Amino acid sequence: MARRRGLSADEKALWSRVASTAVPLHPRRSDAAPLPDTLISTPQVKPLPPAASRPDLMPLDDFRIGARPLKSASTRIELSSHPAQSVREHPLRMDHKTHRRMNQGKLAPEARIDLHGMTLSVAQPNLIRFVMNAHTSGLRLVLVITGKGREGGPDAPLPVRPGALRHNVPLWLHMAPLAPLVLQVRPAHRRHGGEGAYYVYLRR
Numbered sequence: 001m002a003r004r005r006g007l008s009a010d011e012k013a014l015w016s017r018v019a020s021t022a023v024p025l026h027p028r029r030s031d032a033a034p035l036p037d038t039l040i041s042t043p044q045v046k047p048l049p050p051a052a053s054r055p056d057l058m059p060l061d062d063f064r065i066g067a068r069p070l071k072s073a074s075t076r077i078e079l080s081s082h083p084a085q086s087v088r089e090h091p092l093r094m095d096h097k098t099h100r101r102m103n104q105g106k107l108a109p110e111a112r113i114d115l116h117g118m119t120l121s122v123a124q125p126n127l128i129r130f131v132m133n134a135h136t137s138g139l140r141l142v143l144v145i146t147g148k149g150r151e152g153g154p155d156a157p158l159p160v161r162p163g164a165l166r167h168n169v170p171l172w173l174h175m176a177p178l179a180p181l182v183l184q185v186r187p188a189h190r191r192h193g194g195e196g197a198y199y200v201y202l203r204r
Contacts, residue, residue, distance in 0.1 A: 105189030109143035116147035148196040
């Protein structure tokens, strides 16, 4: 068997230079040289906020089969109060006996205006002109016809707001320039149009 040849002085010097540039496989070993800082990179990880503070996350319980149903946006539409009810809630300013006779339909309106079918932009100036002329003429009780408008029932897929005129006429009557002229507004008796019309009792 041939005898192994040892390394020469030049070969040993070359090997020492190569070994000095090698990176150890186990840098944690005490006998291993530390790695240069340029070779170590520690990523900066930003912690996520807790799920309770993130409104875009839904709890896992909401996704489990058999758990509570998923939350969905409500389709409920909040409507303002019924126009006739809103008018009745206004405080009584006129004489009680006259008010009772008016509600019973025993007082005949001295003039009337029919706004049914008009747009809001057309109806408001007509109403203002009518009420101001009636007040100037010394009239006390006038009738404003708005029509009942559509109204959703219990079987309707979504609530339907009653007619725009039916809602807005009482508001207009309690706003300038008509508010100083109007003493009382009430839904009309059925013989004068019922809830599709309003009694307007004017000041002297």
